[in-house]
Amino acid sequence: xxxxxxxxxxxxxxxxxxxxxxxxxxxxxxxxxxxxxxxxxxxxxxxxxxxxxxxxxxxxxxxxxxxxxxxxxxxxxxxxxxxxxxxxxxxxxxxxxxxxxxxxxxxxxxxxxxxxxxxxxxxxxxxxxxxxxxxxxxxxxxxxxxxxxxxxxxxxxxxxxxxxxxxxxx
Numbered sequence: 653x654x655x656x657x658x659x660x661x662x663x664x665x666x667x668x669x670x671x672x673x674x675x676x677x678x679x680x681x682x683x684x685x686x687x688x689x690x691x692x693x694x695x696x697x698x699x700x701x702x703x704x705x706x707x708x709x710x711x712x713x714x715x716x717x718x719x720x721x722x723x724x725x726x727x728x729x730x731x732x733x734x735x736x737x738x739x740x741x742x743x744x745x746x747x748x749x750x751x752x753x754x755x756x757x758x759x760x761x762x763x764x765x766x767x768x769x770x771x772x773x774x775x776x777x778x779x780x781x782x783x784x785x786x787x788x789x790x791x792x793x794x795x796x797x798x799x800x801x802x803x804x805x806x807x808x809x810x811x812x813x814x815x816x817x818x819x820x821x822x
Contacts, residue, residue: 667717685710689739
């Protein structure tokens, strides 16, 4: 049964805790790449007009994120720059900090993980050039050591590559 967060009914043009909870519930890792950040004067946020730093993501299905002072400080450190124009093409991991307070009340909020996100290795999948390359490397080396330095291969796919390689030798 799918559950609905009570805040979903309050439509928001910006990323919020309810959106991130949906992301987590669907099994996603909440890692996003920032396309660019813009300082917007008079941006409408939660029914009020405010001046804000707003992050827009490469994945346009993800709502823009209003960057509070804490998250702006984290981006400044991750990017090595205090200028929002330099906060682009940065991959971040978001999480919900349940202890965030607003006006003295604990409300929870989005936080950017202060640790740099390590680039993900591509996964070798069947019927691809990488699959053929991995099979050739296995036939040459007898193992996947060289391939696993640059990519991941599930145990099932490693076995499938071994089987294919054995069938080609016969």
